[in-house]
Amino acid sequence: MRSPFLLAACALADISTTWAQDVSEALLEVPWKTNNAKVNHLVIALTPAEKISLVHHTLWPGSQNLAGYIKPIQRLGIPALQMTDGEAGVNGVLNATAIPSQLNIAATFSRELAYIAGAVAGSEARLLNASILLAPRVNILRDPFEGSFWQGYSEDPYFNGQLGAQAVRGIQDQGTMANSKQTGPSSTGASAGDTNSKVDLQVLHEVYWAPHQPLIDAGVATMMCSYAQINGVPACQHDELLNLTIRGDYNFTGAMMSDWTAAHSTAPSIMAGLDWEMGSDAYYSEPLYDQIYVQRNLSESYLNRAVHRILSMYDRFGILDGNGAEENSTALLLASKDLPQETVKTGQDASYDIAVRSGVLLKNEGTLPLGKHLSVAVLGATGLQLTNGAGFAERAFGFQNRKVAPVDALKQAFKDLKVSSAVGVDMHGTLVPRSALRTVDGKHGLIRNDSMERTHFDSTLNFQGKNSLPADVSYTWTGELIAPMDGYYRLALQRRFPSPGGPINSTDYSVFSHDYFSVDEKTVDGYRILGDGGTRPWSSPLPTTDFWDEAGTDVYLTAGTHNLSVAATSMFGEPLEIRFHWVTPEQRQKNIKDAVKRASAVDVPIVFAHADSPAQVGMQLIEGFDELIQRVAEANPKTVVVLHNADPVLMPWLDKVSAVLWMGHPGQEGGAAIADLLLGEHNPQGKLPVTYPASVNSSMTRNPDYPNRVDGQNDTAVFSEGINTSYRWYLSTNTSVLFPFGFGLSYTTFDYSDFNVIETTDSTFDVSFTLKNTGSAPGGEVPQLYIGPPSGAAQKYPGVQFAVSSLAGFDSVELSRGAARRVTFPISKRQLSFWRQVDRSWVLAEGTREVWIGTNAQSVMLKGTIEI
């Protein structure tokens, strides 16, 4: 990570190179009034200081609960406004519905469910007085090491725009503002911070910016620009993006905010059209005031325009008429108890529907669905406890009473099923014993120092109940960890929050983490305590079984001593309850052995495996799971694997197992959904929204032949794949994959027939075919329409890029046994056009193009051509 100081220096360098032509424009009087007389008058009535306070982030007075807060101006009846993250439910309060992750929503390939997910989060946000739900994300998921796949939809621009537009409608129909995020590009690799994305304009327009346009057409109220620099210019001051494209071409009339701390300048940002500096107030506070009102070298009209855009959205959503947030965020947090029962019930039903329709069956040699009189063994930590989702806890916690572990859900679903279990790979472990700790003086234990300058000796790190440590103090422990043998150790710092739903003290504010421990050079950050406020026990993907929060990792240690330090701060005015656990290599082997023994004694072993986001090792499950699956499969060929991962993982054991079901992060109803899919109560009909590469080296971004596609060393990502990103790259380079984009099996079978293409009007087409459920179960299928490049394009359009294949239509079609339906996908002129930068226009490409219906990016069921 770069320091804020370096970031600022960097931004200044960028500005100086582009500044010359902007100086005169800085004094231009830009138009800002509209035909909204009420808002025109408000802008005029506001004082300079009041206007400034409306265009940047402020910490809550007293405490910080949700992601963002804008001050009220009581004098003019402008209430406070809150923003919350919300791709997987409303973040920041204890009792809000944990809908499945956005990646799960994508896996349903259902526009309807994207709408419903939006409506659930939108209605809860409104009840909790968050006026803006910071969702959906329509970023292109480019790099499988990146870590935020769970918060996005897919690797395809058309798909993201389609689902995103429905999410916007769902959220905004409930009276909450949505946010189209994060334009740039973003999530594209090396992107922790301000990666410079080197990418050409045709590709930006067609792949990375295009997904936002359908959301703007759907009326999205706010947008967010990303951390990325685009060819050296920060996205949040990029005129081609913010002004010419988003405002000019897409007609966006809402408010543009920066991602948290992604603003890097004052004048260039507000001139390009950034209305809100969020997550910081470095540029839109005093510096903005100074340039407009003291130096007088920046026109006030830019500020008026930003304030007008912001207040116009307040007005559109009734916030100026008393529909805003309360000043008192404590009241808001406590009020989260009070979501009406019907809202809670609606959320449950929607979460279940999304979860059950998002399961992707990746392999099945007939073991699934499970017979109802079998004996099964549930193996793996996420089988025994339902996962909360990814560790970067921008998501809802979900109602605790709904969070049934898969093992219990299986028992509840079928009484005749014989269900046993073993942990296999234990995440929580046992207390690190005194004999494994040593102080510099050679005593068994650790030295504890605290912020009151006291020093103690502790024989173990274990404080709870009566033995907990005093409140409002920071503690550090130092000493050595003695590893009895070479091997992987799971180390886990665990902490209890006595009143998880309670109010938060702003002095405890920390976005990313609080506690940490380090072993030798490796540091493991603790919990994401206050991401959007009170993310407490649920900041862990898997809290301990006694519901403590946990920050853990797997490290390889050689036998002998290793430096250890642990730091923790008591918070919320509560005593500190904390302990340090481990799982030794010996215990790990014993756990696997026990699981293998269980597996041999049952008809079907079901291994639940998961990965962190980002994964500890890119594209890999958590340490131990590959070995567990391998050994269980050797003991019992009927092995079924259930996967909880977001960024793709490799599956070195795939040939040995009988079935694989991907469940992603399925939310609070995930246990029931998993059981119903395994038992065939529901047909698995999800499809992969991202390609699974066959290996790291054959992946698009981590391929040693293209070291600069993600160049973490230089914080640069060169998009040399051009328009052929993601599944298109694997096709265009004939690179084999583990599973293609759009892939997913079913318990039933489908037949595709009677393909027909007609030109409806000038250069607009309808592609239709008949889809029939020919199998023995009701189920859904996701037919996909792809278009090839025009013939002779290289001669006719030199220098223009055309994708080898582009998704142009899809639908999730439900068919009962034996039923058939005619499906029609329209192709618009825009889908047959390319972006021409010279005159900034979309040009219809002439020529013959292949069009085909597939069940994934690499299959062709029906095929034809169109002539333009």
Ligand SMILES: *[C@@H]1O[C@H](CO)[C@@H](O)[C@H](O)[C@H]1NC(C)=O
């Ligand atoms: C934007 O607005 C202009 C003028 O009203 C109109 O001509 C154009 O078609 C609009 N573009 C989009 C993408 O809606």
Ligand SMILES: *[C@@H]1O[C@H](CO)[C@@H](O)[C@H](O)[C@H]1NC(C)=O
């Ligand atoms: C924004 O775009 C318009 C054209 O749509 C142009 O006239 C104007 O100069 C641009 N503003 C800035 C600050 O570049």
Ligand SMILES: *[C@@H]1O[C@H](CO)[C@@H](O)[C@H](O)[C@H]1NC(C)=O
């Ligand atoms: C206005 O002047 C200040 C002080 O010299 C400078 O930092 C700032 O960049 C100038 N702003 C514009 C828009 O020229």
Ligand SMILES: *[C@@H]1O[C@H](CO)[C@@H](O)[C@H](O)[C@H]1NC(C)=O
């Ligand atoms: C905020 O609300 C809580 C709960 O209703 C109340 O106890 C507290 O006094 C309020 N604080 C302020 C500053 O109004």
Ligand SMILES: *[C@@H]1O[C@H](CO)[C@@H](O)[C@H](O)[C@H]1NC(C)=O
């Ligand atoms: C939400 O805001 C409204 C209007 O300001 C207020 O009446 C209500 O109490 C607030 N609800 C919560 C949960 O803060």
Ligand SMILES: *[C@@H]1O[C@H](CO)[C@@H](O)[C@H](O)[C@H]1NC(C)=O
């Ligand atoms: C959350 O809801 C449960 C009931 O589902 C209730 O028992 C609990 O008190 C609520 N907690 C908070 C912090 O609102």
Ligand SMILES: *[C@@H]1O[C@H](CO)[C@@H](O)[C@H](O)[C@H]1NC(C)=O
């Ligand atoms: C702990 O405190 C003692 C006594 O003040 C001091 O000698 C020692 O360096 C401190 N250790 C750490 C790690 O701060």
Ligand SMILES: *[C@@H]1O[C@H](CO)[C@@H](O)[C@H](O)[C@H]1NC(C)=O
């Ligand atoms: C917040 O924390 C500070 C420092 O620990 C403490 O002095 C203050 O009393 C706390 N405030 C509340 C409301 O708990």
Ligand SMILES: *[C@@H]1O[C@H](CO)[C@@H](O)[C@H](O)[C@H]1NC(C)=O
């Ligand atoms: C452990 O700490 C000691 C004293 O600070 C230091 O000299 C040594 O290099 C450290 N060892 C490792 C492996 O980090």
Ligand SMILES: *[C@@H]1O[C@H](CO)[C@@H](O)[C@H](O)[C@H]1NC(C)=O
């Ligand atoms: C991947 O590529 C790197 C760099 O060329 C090479 O060192 C490594 O052995 C390759 N890994 C595999 C599994 O082939």
Ligand SMILES: *[C@@H]1O[C@H](CO)[C@@H](O)[C@H](O)[C@H]1NC(C)=O
């Ligand atoms: C980073 O930049 C340096 C200097 O330009 C270059 O030598 C190095 O190869 C780059 N790293 C990668 C991974 O391309």
